Amino acid sequence: MAKNRLPKQSEDFPAWYVEVVKQAGMAEHGLVKGMQIIKPHGYAIWEGMQRALDERFKATGHENLYFPLLFPESLFAAEKDHVEGFAPEVAVVTHGGGEKLEEPLVIRPTSEAVIWSTYATWIQSYRDLPLLYNQWCNVLRWEKRTRLFLRTSEFLWQEGHTAHATSEEAMEEALRMLEVYREVAEDVLAIPVLPGRKSPSERFPGAEETFTIEGLMRDNKALQCGTSHFLGQNFAKAYDVQFLNQQGALEYAWATSWGFSTRMIGALIMTHGDDQGLRLPPALAPVQVAIVPIYRSEEEHALVIEMSSKIRDALAGNGIKVRLDDRDQHRPGFKFGEWELKGVPVRMEIGPRDVEADQVVVARRTGGDKESLPVAGAIAGMAAMLDGIQSDLYDEATALRNANTHEVTDYASFVEGIASESGYWAGAWCGRVECEQKAATDTKATIRVLPVEREDPGAACLVCGRPGVERATWARAY
Ligand SMILES: [Zn+2]
Structure with a gap:
């Protein structure tokens, strides 16, 4: 079998991380410092996170929309803590169309400013509330020290921005979204997290309360995994968002915002990865089962591919994400190593003797011996096997977290x-x-x-x- 050449995780965790990201085809550096190119395997994992979050956002009553990338610098300055907090990271466009702009434009580091200045025109009465909106976008925060996925100047995320008639309602919303993040982290990413509040000095600039979910990585360092902010009336006051309440009096609206980013791909790698590479939780894996056919002659090839295709179709019919790796230009050993590196939960190997015996060799990425299973049994039991791997990853990470x-x-x-x-x-x-x-x-x-x-x-x-x-x-x- 082809061995993956990764530094040992226990010897040099940062070097291990860099090599996994690179060799598993997750991401690489862009031409400009701090920019990253997200490659197909990394992007497919992000799409899985997007789906898991988006369906929960919609189930809790939110709609998606989209705000512009640029807004006038003066708009940004309205909320004092906000602008002070973000000032060191903001990038500003000063020229456009070959001319110096009259007013510089901020590239969004987050969108409270542009969204709340717009909400001022959308909210007049209590009947207009609540607004429960989310956008999927990129943001830019000029970072001096960057690491792929974990800290990059440009990153992808979702940012929810809601407006409410009462403080209680806004607080409920902030906590509801914290719970959505906890559920996605634990049930989908298999990352055990501590939900809670940030101390005042760690709050989002402009927030009255910041809630977070924190994960502990395999090198024993913590990572902030998603945050939900109760913004009070700070942004409504800064952007003059007032509404007539049921008693006919003018009041400032109450706000929340919440975000979950591509940083979570880094969290996933550092929570589950081992010396052989990534280990993906089945609920998120773009490929859950990889089938590697093994053959030497044309005759064997026909036989093995026929059986492999049947298994692939049967698994796909059961809703399992399966890939038949029939690439002719690579040897099976190379393919084993590659699927292992990419973290695919289950690998199946099928050779001529397996076809004859109506069986298949099954290897779990979470370990244990390879086993030969009857084809029908392997197909029927695959969903349960994947569920088992999902809980094994969660339990292993939880045990490690508790021990530390x-x-x-x-x-x-x-x-x-x-x-x-x-x-x-x-x-x-x-x-x-x-x-x-x-x-x-x-x-x-x-x-x-x-x-x-x-x-x-x-x-x-x-x-x-x-x-x-x-x-x-x-x-x-x-
Ligand atoms: Zn003290």
Whole structure:
């Protein structure tokens, strides 16, 4: 069998990541620094994420629409925290059609500004609310240090932007979408996540509350996997979005926004990948079963292809995404290695002897011995086998996450623990930004998540010893 030449994950995780992205045909760097070319295998995985999210957005009452890429710079400046937060990352168009523009145009780093200035013309009365809209698009945030999928200047995402008549309704919406993200991460991507709140210093610029789902990668670093923001009335005030309420009084509308990006492809790689490459959860895999025919002569070829085609058709008929790899120019060993690298959950091998015995060799990407199964049984049992692989990946990632989650009550153990093992470290926090900053300086860790509902930790702040007001989970993060 052709061995994939990847650096060992345990020896050099960053180098392993770069090589998996490259060799599995996921993405490569564009001509301009920070830009990425998403290749077919990477894009097919993104399409799977899009489908999973989009069907849930629609099931929760949202519609898709599309806003322009560019908007006037002055529009952006209206919400003070927002513009300050994004200023270092914004790209501005100053010339067009060979002429200097009268007003520079911002390339969207996110679309609150253009959307809320438009909502001002769409919202007049409580009868116009709620607006439950989402757009699929690209955004641009000028990044100095970039890594494919994880941090690129341009990335693809969806951004939901909703407007509501009451604070309660907007908060409900922000939490509903957090739950949608949790469900897609866990049930589709098989990534166990911690849902919760961000600390004030980690909030989205302009948000009153930012909710997040956080994942722990195989190198024990955390990754923010999707965020949902309760924006209060900040954007309605900045863009003068007022409506007549049922009592006939003018009120500012309440807002949420929420986003999930191609960064999640990076999360997927780093949660499930191993020394042989990617391992894709069946619910997301563009190809769930790859059939590799094995033959030496023309005669064998005819026999093996006939049987392989029958199996392919039967599996496809059962709704399974199957590919018969009948490429003549590659040897079976090469094909095994390639499907393994690309993370296809199940590989089937069929040779002349298998045809004779009416059986097929089945190999699971999650491990275990290859086994010969009767053809009818392999077909009938494939959906269950894929379900099993889906839960195996989730369970394995959960076990790893749990093994690397620590409760801590004193600062010295916390500093030492993060330095030696990284992972999640949970303990009491007094809620002061000074302690957050001190811990960040001493450990390079940040507060990843606070419980959705504030919990009294019943202990002293890990950092300063003052009474704790929150239970915080810390980690080093991407
Ligand atoms: Zn403190």
